[in-house]
Amino acid sequence: MLGFAIANLIGLTIVVLAIQFYSDVRPIFNDEDSFIRKDYLVITQQISGIGSLLGNKAEFTIDDIDDLKEQSWVRKVGKFSTSEYGIYASVGLGNGGRELHTQFFFESLPDDFIDVESSDWRFDPMHPVIPVIVSKDYLSLYNFGFAAAQGMPQISEAMIGMIPITFTLSGNGLSETFPGKIVGFSNRLNTIIVPEEFMKWSNYRYSIQENTNPSRLIVEVNNPGDTKIKEYIDRNEYEIAGDKLDSSKANYFLTVIISIVIAIGIIISVLSFFVLMLSIYLLLQKNTDKLQNLLLLGYSPRQVSTPYIKMIAFINIAIFAGAIAITLIARWQYMPMLKAFDIEPASTLTAIITALLLMSAISIGNSIAIYHKVKSLWIKK
Amino acid sequence: MHSISINNSLPEIFVGREDNNSQVWLSDITFEKGINYLISAESGTGKSSLCNYIFGTRKDYTGNILFDDLNINNLTIRQWCEIRKKSISYLPQDLRLFNELTALENILLKNKLTGFKTEKEITDYFEILGIPEKINSQVALLSIGQQQRVAIIRTLCQPCDFFLLDEPVSHLDRRNNQIISELLTNEAKKQGAGIISTSVGNHIFINVDKELKL
Numbered sequence: 001m002l003g004f005a006i007a008n009l010i011g012l013t014i015v016v017l018a019i020q021f022y023s024d025v026r027p028i029f030n031d032e033d034s035f036i037r038k039d040y041l042v043i044t045q046q047i048s049g050i051g052s053l054l055g056n057k058a059e060f061t062i063d064d065i066d067d068l069k070e071q072s073w074v075r076k077v078g079k080f081s082t083s084e085y086g087i088y089a090s091v092g093l094g095n096g097g098r099e100l101h102t103q104f105f106f107e108s109l110p111d112d113f114i115d116v117e118s119s120d121w122r123f124d125p126m127h128p129v130i131p132v133i134v135s136k137d138y139l140s141l142y143n144f145g146f147a148a149a150q151g152m153p154q155i156s157e158a159m160i161g162m163i164p165i166t167f168t169l170s171g172n173g174l175s176e177t178f179p180g181k182i183v184g185f186s187n188r189l190n191t192i193i194v195p196e197e198f199m200k201w202s203n204y205r206y207s208i209q210e211n212t213n214p215s216r217l218i219v220e221v222n223n224p225g226d227t228k229i230k231e232y233i234d235r236n237e238y239e240i241a242g243d244k245l246d247s248s249k250a251n252y253f254l255t256v257i258i259s260i261v262i263a264i265g266i267i268i269s270v271l272s273f274f275v276l277m278l279s280i281y282l283l284l285q286k287n288t289d290k291l292q293n294l295l296l297l298g299y300s301p302r303q304v305s306t307p308y309i310k311m312i313a314f315i316n317i318a319i320f321a322g323a324i325a326i327t328l329i330a331r332w333q334y335m336p337m338l339k340a341f342d343i344e345p346a347s348t349l350t351a352i353i354t355a356l357l358l359m360s361a362i363s364i365g366n367s368i369a370i371y372h373k374v375k376s377l378w379i380k381k
Numbered sequence: 382m383h384s385i386s387i388n389n390s391l392p393e394i395f396v397g398r399e400d401n402n403s404q405v406w407l408s409d410i411t412f413e414k415g416i417n418y419l420i421s422a423e424s425g426t427g428k429s430s431l432c433n434y435i436f437g438t439r440k441d442y443t444g445n446i447l448f449d450d451l452n453i454n455n456l457t458i459r460q461w462c463e464i465r466k467k468s469i470s471y472l473p474q475d476l477r478l479f480n481e482l483t484a485l486e487n488i489l490l491k492n493k494l495t496g497f498k499t500e501k502e503i504t505d506y507f508e509i510l511g512i513p514e515k516i517n518s519q520v521a522l523l524s525i526g527q528q529q530r531v532a533i534i535r536t537l538c539q540p541c542d543f544f545l546l547d548e549p550v551s552h553l554d555r556r557n558n559q560i561i562s563e564l565l566t567n568e569a570k571k572q573g574a575g576i577i578s579t580s581v582g583n584h585i586f587i588n589v590d591k592e593l594k595l
Contacts, residue, residue, distance in 0.1 A: 300459065
């Protein structure tokens with residue numbers, strides 16, 4: 001009986017703890033419930049050497065995009081638009097009169113996919129200022145690579161908005177210079193983004209080409225751990241930018257490992273259930289004469305089995321409480337380690353309800369078995 | 382329950398035997414309420430089997446046993462529990478006492494279920510049967526004769542239509558036999574119950590209305 005109690009306590013604790021840990025850790029890998037951190041993949045066509053030399057552009061056709069939209073793992077698809085005219089950027093850095101000049105490019109995509117919020121994120125042709133969002137990587141690259149090596153001042157995100165930057169746009173026989181403003185840095189988008197309305201206006205103004213197909217797509221997905229994504233990407237010979245899939249892989253393996261752990265916990269619980277059944281049967285067997293005596297006196301099988309069922313219920317309630325207690329203690333131990341990831345603690349409800357269901361199932365199974373065993377003593381063998 | 386009928390019954394183990402001199406096996410007999418029966422038997426003629434069949438703990442017989450007109454094979458467990466509490470009071474040959482409990486606890490185990498006798502009546506029985514000092518003794522420590530008296534007191538602690546007694550006085554002397562017979566006769570008369578008693582030789586001293594040879 002003690003063996004059962006310990007085995008079942010271990011089994012149940014493993015199940016509950018695994019579920020709780022999974023609920024707590026999952027947001028680190030995958031924040032699908034959150035509106036702030038969604039999962040995005042940036043998809044491009046693979047560039048094959050010969051194809052590009054022959055002038056085949058690595059772009060997505062309307063059919064490609066429609067097909068992508070129909071995939072079950074896709075929530076939304078956004079198209080990147082590219083500037084199709086010449087851009088020259090100039091940055092003045094302070095009194096020394098030093099200036100940086102560089103060729104430049106712009107991309108744009110629907111606002112839904114942009115992870116920076118700014119009141120300057122708009123474009124008015126009457127009072128033209130070009131707001132730009134750049135990848136946070138660029139700032140790091142400048143601060144820790146370029147500025148350090150060239151003796152240039154390091155700049156913070158807050159300072160960046162004050163840097164005078166101008167863009168000279170040329171094409172279609174025009175060449176005009178506008179002031180620009182870096183309004184934010186994106187973790188998600190590894191490029192230089194301007195508002196879509198500006199992109200439309202400028203491409204119309206400076207480009208002689210018709211609208212072209214996008215070469216990059218951004219996809220909001222349900223769960224980047226979904227293996228169907230990888231299959232689809234491989235089948236269509238696309239590529240995924242960034243390390244999103246790496247965290248998805250980690251998430252995928254987390255799911256697999258937790259599933260294995262839960263399965264082991266359930267197996268232990270089930271085995272302990274049979275250990276309990278065995279000990280109950282032995283106990284009942286040992287007391288067969290006494291139980292039959294009670295039946296002879298007129299006690300019903302229900303009355304005779306009640307003390308045993310009560311005992312089981314008591315043990316199982318104790319195990320349930322023990323497993324929850326151990327889980328909460330363990331959680332209290334590991335939560336500080338997860339604090340670093342800045343996540344909200346998950347609810348303990350799922351784990352507790354699972355434990356409750358598992359224990360109820362075990363208790364009901366035990367009780368039914370006890371009752372039937374007692375009933376089988378009715379006729380003397 | 383007014384009658385117990387045994388119709389053409391035989392323990393399965395006896396099937397095929399030729400020498401049937403029994404007045405019970407393979408006959409149609411009916412035990413009526415309010416009448417006292419003695420079933421005298423030699424050892425090994427199926428006396429305890431008969432009691433077990435009637436009390437529903439064994440079913441290895443051919444033919445039918447009926448309570449009134451109801452075949453006992455069709456009774457539910459719930460009905461059996463009611464019968465064991467209200468209709469048939471059974472004294473098994475092996476007494477079926479709980480050895481680790483005291484004499485009184487054994488009796489209360491039954492009386493709690495039926496609520497039939499007061500604690501005063503029960504202690505009086507101990508007095509009458511000459512074992513008042515054993516009331517709180519563990520049953521395992523009593524002699525077999527004392528245990529038999531405890532079991533008989535327990536048999537008295539329920540209402541019934543029939544007393545079914547399997548060798549009730551096998552371990553008792555004449556004096557105790559006399560006392561028990563009186564107790565049982567009075568109790569049966571009070572309830573209008575019948576007595577079915579078996580014996581291999583040491584007969585109970587009740588007024589037997591009908592004797593059957595098994």
